[in-house]
Amino acid sequence: MNPPLVLIAETQQDLRHNVREFLEQTGFRALPAASANDIFNALTSAPVGALVLDAALRGPDGLDLCRDVRERSDVPIILVGANSSEVDRVVGLELGADDYMAKPYSARELAARLRAVLRRGRGERALGLRRQTQAIFEGWVVDFARREVVAPQGELVELTAAEFSLLAVFLDHPQAVIARARLMELAGVRDAPSSDRSIDVLVSRLRRKLGEGGRPAPIVTVRGVGYMFSAVVDRR
Secondary structure: OOOOEEEEEOOOHHHHHHHHHHHHHOOOEEEEEOOHHHHHHHHHHOOEEEEEEEOOOOOOOHHHHHHHHHHHOOOOEEEEEOOOOHHHHHHHHHOOOOEEEEOOOOHHHHHHHHHHHHHHHHHHHHHHHHOOOEEEEOOEEEEOOOOEEEOOOOOEOOOOHHHHHHHHHHHHOEOOEEEHHHHHHHHOOOOOOOOOOHHHHHHHHHHHHHHHHOOOOOEEEEOOOEEEEOOOOEEO
């Protein structure tokens, strides 16, 4: 099996070179990108396993690029930026990133986070093989083998890897309250301080997409505790 291919979209040429060199020494293949065109050309011509995206990439704003990439692909995205505030992390996650790192960052930590997002994807595929073929709730159909989510009206709803993982956790624990920390663990969200809003942003994204079916998403906030998936789930 070929090592995973990581696309490094980084503004600074020296950092791009150093990160590429380190990743290739630690079991990855790495492909540099300096522009939006480089990113989209790579995504359409190579089996990219993950994207490291600089929020300050030249050309279109890196945050806009994050949103554009997510609209076209479910490739895991680690967004890197000069700011480390909660607001910046939340904005990045809202736009579809799977993780956020502040500059300066170490290539070693980046490699660890890449392994985490790739491992989560492999785990989801393995779970898809073990679960029943489908889960149905309130007219929605989730096909684990195909990794497809179909709304009651028949439209296919695109979920990112992180969103699909979260939905799978909810479907495994219907009508049960799950604490935020436990939900982060089960969904494969990276370790974070208790004040980190990563899981809340992920839940918000999933709610918004499940709300496209015409009814509110059956995800209830249990204040001070976590969340509950309130729908009855039928497994087939």
